[in-house]
Amino acid sequence: MKKKQVVVTGYGVITSLGEGVKDNWAKLIKGESGIHRITRFPIEGLKTTIAGTVDFIEKDPIAPELTREMALRAGLEAITMSNIGSKANFPGPLFLGMPPVELEWRQRGEIASKINGEIDYATLIKQAESGNYKPYHQLFLFAQIGEKLKASFGTKGAPVSMSTACATGATAIQMAVEAIRRGETDAALAIGTDGSASQESLIRFSLLSALSTRNEDPTKASRPFSKDRDGFVMAEGAAALVLESLESAKSRGATILGVIEGCGEMADNFHRTRSSPDGKPIIGCMMNALKDAGITADKIDYVNAHGTSTPENDRMEFQGMSHIFGASLPHLPVSSNKSMVGHTLSAAGAIEAVFSLLTMQNSVIPPTINYETPDPLVGLDVVPNVARAQQVRRVLSSSFGFGGQNVSLVLGREV
Amino acid sequence: MVITGVGLVSCFGEGLEGHLNALENPPPPTTDLAGYPVHSLAVIEFDKQIPKKELRQMEGWQKIGVYAAGLALDMAGLKADSERLSQMHMIVAAGGGERDLTADSLILNGLQSTTEKGVYLNDKLASELRPTLFLAQLSNLLAGNISIVHGVTGSSRTFMGEEQAGVDAVDTAFKRIKANQGECFLVGGSYNAERLDIILHYVMGGVLHKGDYKAIDRLGMILGSVGAFLVVESREHAVARGATILSEILHVASNQINRETEFLEKSLSDLLSKVEVNKNTVVFSNSSFEKVTNEAEKKALNALNLPIQHLALAIGSSMEAAFPAAIALATLNLQNAPSKEILITNVGHYRGEAVALVKAAS
Numbered sequence: 127m128k129k130k131q132v133v134v135t136g137y138g139v140i141t142s143l144g145e146g147v148k149d150n151w152a153k154l155i156k157g158e159s160g161i162h163r164i165t166r167f168p169i170e171g172l173k174t175t176i177a178g179t180v181d182f183i184e185k186d187p188i189a190p191e192l193t194r195e196m197a198l199r200a201g202l203e204a205i206t207m208s209n210i211g212s213k214a215n216f217p218g219p220l221f222l223g224m225p226p227v228e229l230e231w232r233q234r235g236e237i238a239s240k241i242n243g244e245i246d247y248a249t250l251i252k253q254a255e256s257g258n259y260k261p262y263h264q265l266f267l268f269a270q271i272g273e274k275l276k277a278s279f280g281t282k283g284a285p286v287s288m289s290t291a292c293a294t295g296a297t298a299i300q301m302a303v304e305a306i307r308r309g310e311t312d313a314a315l316a317i318g319t320d321g322s323a324s325q326e327s328l329i330r331f332s333l334l335s336a337l338s339t340r341n342e343d344p345t346k347a348s349r350p351f352s353k354d355r356d357g358f359v360m361a362e363g364a365a366a367l368v369l370e371s372l373e374s375a376k377s378r379g380a381t382i383l384g385v386i387e388g389c390g391e392m393a394d395n396f397h398r399t400r401s402s403p404d405g406k407p408i409i410g411c412m413m414n415a416l417k418d419a420g421i422t423a424d425k426i427d428y429v430n431a432h433g434t435s436t437p438e439n440d441r442m443e444f445q446g447m448s449h450i451f452g453a454s455l456p457h458l459p460v461s462s463n464k465s466m467v468g469h470t471l472s473a474a475g476a477i478e479a480v481f482s483l484l485t486m487q488n489s490v491i492p493p494t495i496n497y498e499t500p501d502p503l504v505g506l507d508v509v510p511n512v513a514r515a516q517q518v519r520r521v522l523s524s525s526f527g528f529g530g531q532n533v534s535l536v537l538g539r540e541v
Numbered sequence: 542m543v544i545t546g547v548g549l550v551s552c553f554g555e556g557l558e559g560h561l562n563a564l565e566n567p568p569p570p571t572t573d574l575a576g577y578p579v580h581s582l583a584v585i586e587f588d589k590q591i592p593k594k595e596l597r598q599m600e601g602w603q604k605i606g607v608y609a610a611g612l613a614l615d616m617a618g619l620k621a622d623s624e625r626l627s628q629m630h631m632i633v634a635a636g637g638g639e640r641d642l643t644a645d646s647l648i649l650n651g652l653q654s655t656t657e658k659g660v661y662l663n664d665k666l667a668s669e670l671r672p673t674l675f676l677a678q679l680s681n682l683l684a685g686n687i688s689i690v691h692g693v694t695g696s697s698r699t700f701m702g703e704e705q706a707g708v709d710a711v712d713t714a715f716k717r718i719k720a721n722q723g724e725c726f727l728v729g730g731s732y733n734a735e736r737l738d739i740i741l742h743y744v745m746g747g748v749l750h751k752g753d754y755k756a757i758d759r760l761g762m763i764l765g766s767v768g769a770f771l772v773v774e775s776r777e778h779a780v781a782r783g784a785t786i787l788s789e790i791l792h793v794a795s796n797q798i799n800r801e802t803e804f805l806e807k808s809l810s811d812l813l814s815k816v817e818v819n820k821n822t823v824v825f826s827n828s829s830f831e832k833v834t835n836e837a838e839k840k841a842l843n844a845l846n847l848p849i850q851h852l853a854l855a856i857g858s859s860m861e862a863a864f865p866a867a868i869a870l871a872t873l874n875l876q877n878a879p880s881k882e883i884l885i886t887n888v889g890h891y892r893g894e895a896v897a898l899v900k901a902a903s
Contacts, residue, residue, distance in 0.1 A: 168659030171667070226637045226680040226701065229742065231648075231662060238649040245653070246646040247737035251575045254744045263746025264891065268636060269702035273892050277799060284797035284893050286709045287702045289635075289680045297698055301713075308720035325662050333672035393631070393697035395688035398598065398676045407694065528676075529685030531697045 129420075130307045131541060135380040136208025136368035137480045138200035141467040142178035142361055146203060151484050154492045155513040159345035159466050161359050167325050174337040176344040178361025178468030179323045190227045192321030194271045196364035196473075197222065198278055201317055205279065208368035208380060210313060213280075218313035220281035221301040222272045223294035225322040225472040229266050233259070271319075281315055289472065291527030292432070293391075294318055295365065296475025296535055300389040302369045312374035318476025319364035328360055334399065338435065348469075349496035350433035350462035351440050351508045358434040361468025365476035372541060384483040385538035387520070388419025394530030401442050407532055408446035412524060415534035416450075421520070423450050426458070426536070428491055428516070430482045430523040433462025434469050439526065444504040459516065461494040461509040475525035479535055482521040486539035489517050542718045543902070545784040546617025546772030548609035548729070549869040551856040552580040552765060556612060557873045559583070564870070567855035569754035570763055572735065577749050579734045580765030580857035595690050600639040600677040601766075603686050606731025609768030610687045613727065617772035618784060620691075625782070628695040630723045631684055632713055634706035634730035634861035635699050638678030640738045644669040683731055693727055704827070705797065705893030706730065707864035712793045712895075714773050724778040729770030730861035739764070748831055748890055756854060762829045762890055765857015769866035786902040788872040792816055795887075795895035805834060805894065809841035809886070812896045822882045822898075824849040825867050825874075829858045829890040838888050847884065863887060868899060875901040 139146070142160025143153040153160075161178045166186065169175040183195055211217045237253050238245045264270055272285030290297045295318025302314035331337050338357040340347040348359045375382055392414060394407035401408060416423060432443055448455055463481050464470075470477050485491055490513050497510035524534045552570070553559045572581035587596055587604045590611030596604065614620045619629070648665045655661045676682055681699040688694050700706040700713075707730045714726040733739075743749045743762065750761030779786055794815060798808045824847050828835050842849060852867055859866060864887045871883040879901035887895040 168663060170660045171663040228637055234649060235652055238653065245649045247642050247741060248575045251737065251741050251744050254741055257747055259745040260747060263742060266742060267703055267891060269705055269892050272702060276797065284705050284795050286700060289699050289701055290697065291679065291681050304717065304722055308716060308722060310716065326666055329666045330675040333670060334675060391696040393688045393694040395692060395694050398682060398685055529679065529681045530688055531681060
């Protein structure tokens with residue numbers, strides 16, 4: 127049974143580079159970095175003092191609010207571009223990739239400040255009985271962001287919110303593709319968003335030694351595939367894609383901006399944060415994406431890598447790609463957007479899908495910046511430091527998450 | 542789609558044996574958390590399903606879920622089938638893991654007496670938090686642990702969103718199986734209600750029942766610790782591997798209205814109108830006993846004139862685990878009453894409403 131083709135008719139993006147597709151793309155191909163010294167909270171005593179936070183929307187954000195606001199702006203950009211439906215009336219469901227949210231130190235401190243005597247959860251609860259913190263119940267429900275976005279966009283049915291760690295944004299796209307393929311809907315809105323950089327979230331990653339500590343020059347810290355890479359740079363952002371069945375897009379005369387040709391996934395059970403040394407899950411994940419797209423590896427012109435800049439991932443990803451692409455790997459351009467926008471966590475898969483579509487549309491491959499010291503164990507053409515003009519017909523975009531959740535997408539330039 | 546395995550843990554214990562008479566005169570909750578009654582988990586020997594080395598990496602929420610997942614895989618006869626497990630799809634409905642309450646309290650007390658609050662927070666979070674606690678908290682790590690402990694590695698997705706997430710997990714499997722986008726799924730959720738950080742969250746919203754236990758006339762949620770996982774398959778896949786079919790899900794549907802501007806009773810009536818009920822249909826309601834939603838659900842169900850059993854009276858309200866638990870209880874119930882059909886209603890305390898129809902194996 128031939129699979130329904132799923133096309134992209136609109137997209138939107140926000141990162142530390144800026145708001146909107148135009149701004150982001152211009153900076154991406156110039157090799158600009160959005161990573162900077164953190165100003166959102168005090169950095170004294172922190173091992174990592176840099177991030178790719180989005181600071182131009184709200185100086186002192188609450189995570190669910192910033193996460194929602196970025197998703198809203200990216201979603202509106204995508205919907206406007208696609209010209210689908212009408213205002214607050216999107217003709218399909220919302221698949222939302224988002225970070226976990228919970229009460230933050232500011233709110234906890236606010237409640238605690240009213241307590242006379244010993245503060246513990248029993249007294250916090252007693253204070254909360256005053257009813258003065260009612261909005262926080264809703265604000266920190268997991269369903270809240272999706273609910274508010276549904277109200278803004280007018281999407282249909284209950285929004286599906288998901289979290290597969292670093293693969294989240296790609297999972298949202300995969301869910302949307304599946305829904306359209308089974309004829310459940312002609313169109314779907316897929317969003318990946320993450321505005322959760324806080325003292326606690328930064329320190330949590332820091333305690334796992336996952337973050338780069340190259341604080342002196344923030345823009346140079348994220349250096350995927352380099353010999354001296356030392357961890358990822360935490361970042362924020364959002365991206366939205368309007369996906370439709372080809373027939374539906376054609377019948378309303380929409381401009382087709384690209385195709386989601388295939389989605390693949392595979393779970394890894396080796397370790398909670400590290401991937402299996404034999405690479406089988408990563409290889410299996412990429413193979414599944416190619417299989418789903420009905421193509422062989424030689425049809426891929428460019429890989430938009432997960433490329434987090436951790437010693438572990440970049441090596442494992444290279445190993446996996448060696449299996450898939452074999453002898454042609456040294457000649458295949460592979461670059462990591464994370465070198466410029468950092469690791470946008472729950473948004474990454476979606477942001478990088480949008481950048482992949484822009485790559486194909488503009489025939490320019492964004493570089494992997496900060497590539498000064500190649501790693502002899504990771505022999506890739508990383509499109510070092512400078513963007514490259516090249517026709518790209520198909521992209522493989524991968525996202526490999528903590529907890530062993532892996533997703534790869536095959537994106538095409540045209541039907 | 543058919544159900545071939547059920548894993549259920551709650552205040553009643555585990556499995557069919559534990560839950561045989563759960564819904565007949567259920568006892569009141571036995572645990573008090575800061576004045577709030579909670580249905581605490583029966584004593585479970587977690588190491589019957591989880592190696593001690595892995596148990597050490599988990600807190601309650603993950604232990605409950607990984608254990609229930611193991612029970613389901615056992616019942617489905619898949620525990621030792623590493624080939625099938627490696628291709629099995631998993632969809633987990635998850636919230637987040639336990640906070641370190643001692644660390645939180647210590648920090649909050651310290652913050653009161655320092656002027657450099659930001660710097661203090663940096664220092665204390667780095668020194669008080671156990672580095673691997675994050676992995677016991679991360680929403681998608683329940684699925685991650687199930688992969689590690691039970692070898693389920695076909696695919697792994699985690700849905701969030703309280704009660705509706707449990708619906709989404711089952712519904713997505715249902716739709717994918719129907720459309721040949723997968724043959725065999727492990728779906729479910731876990732909830733640890735015995736957490737003061739969770740009690741705090743819901744007390745802020747004023748949605749919990751406090752104090753003396755009241756049965757059906759209470760006006761607030763009583764939470765319960767629950768782990769509920771199902772092995773669901775296409776009938777063909779189940780038959781081909783010689784699995785015992787326990788029950789069948791005939792229908793799953795959901796909606797999410799804005800309760801400030803739309804009518805819940807109407808949304809529920811619309812959902813119910815699409816379900817074929819008969820004289821053998823019994824309602825299993827996951828009503829949270831929140832006053833307004835309870836009224837609306839009561840009215841919508843009145844029209845059907847069917848007997849109703851309230852699951853929250855037995856096992857408490859369990860957010861992400863509630864809908865899978867209802868299906869699990871329905872499946873266990875149908876083992877002894879094969880002519881019955883069970884209509885499940887799952888109205889979230891805040892948002893999301895869903896229905897499902899489960900019948901005995903045929």
